[in-house]
Amino acid sequence: MTTKTEARPALRTVHGGEWISGIVGGLIGSVLFGLVMQFVMPQPVLEMAIPAMYGIQGPALLAGWLLHLFHGIVLGVVYVALVQFGPLRETAGRIGGSIGLGVGYGIVTTALPVFVMPLWLSAVGFAGAPPFPNIAIPGTVVSLLGHVVYAVPVAVGYALFRSD
Template sequence: MTSTTKATADLGRGYAQALATRLRAVPALAWIAAAVGGFLGSVPLGLMMQYGNPEPLIALALPMMYGLPGPDLLAGWVIHQFHGVALAVMYVAAVQWEPLTEYPRTLRGAVVLAVVVGAVSTVLLSVLLMPLWLGAVGYPFTPAFPDLTMPEKLWSILGHVIYALPATVGYALVMRR
């Protein structure tokens, strides 16, 4: 039993080292392109959130999530833009996973992955995480969990796809061979 546990730990350590090596091999310009793309893509998504939702998501929900008083439109936009950059950096890290390493380097792959990122981020963030987090901080318009409100979730997927396109395409343009 001990040798199996040690072998499993060694295997996990080897995988982590291989991933760290792949992450270090990503050119700085690729990280920057994705981060800038994430920042730029967050603008139309934020506008959709600000003007397309009846609730004050940008001005109130985002500041409240971080313990800030609201409504505060500037703080909400700063948080939203930070989220856009952080998610774009996570995208670059995620596509270093061995089955995906070549696919996101093409423009076609980047567009397909933008749709995947849009759908997955909507499910993980908008449908699952946000209702729990907003409920925990006492947001007055907290949706039910899971938040499957339609057509708002379709709008959210569209917004997240629009967000993801500059990040995925920026990465692809730098990384294509």
């Protein structure tokens, strides 16, 4: 009589330091990107568009900043979950690899203002909603660079503080 033993892959866990790295990296990246949004981007995204997503009539710069920081923290935690449970965990744990992944995550998150934000703003009846898809030069290029500026601290923070 033979018995079969199946090897189960080890279940990965995310430790507190990794979640915190996503939160802190998301906060730092959001501040950097927020400064780009406030002082470089021509449209009033922080003052008008982001608050409007939540039904807040603008201009509402403080609300825009707080919501933008919240978005950044959430996306920082999403990054941690993606790399921790996905095939890129080892790459994400090295500084060089994390910078590359940060650039990639910045490119991916640019899809939010291109595809999601116009639909969301239209759904809430914001008169200044951009067209779908929201692709405009130089605005989309600046947004892309801002999202990369956001995502690199998230990725590097994860690499520095992940638990093995």
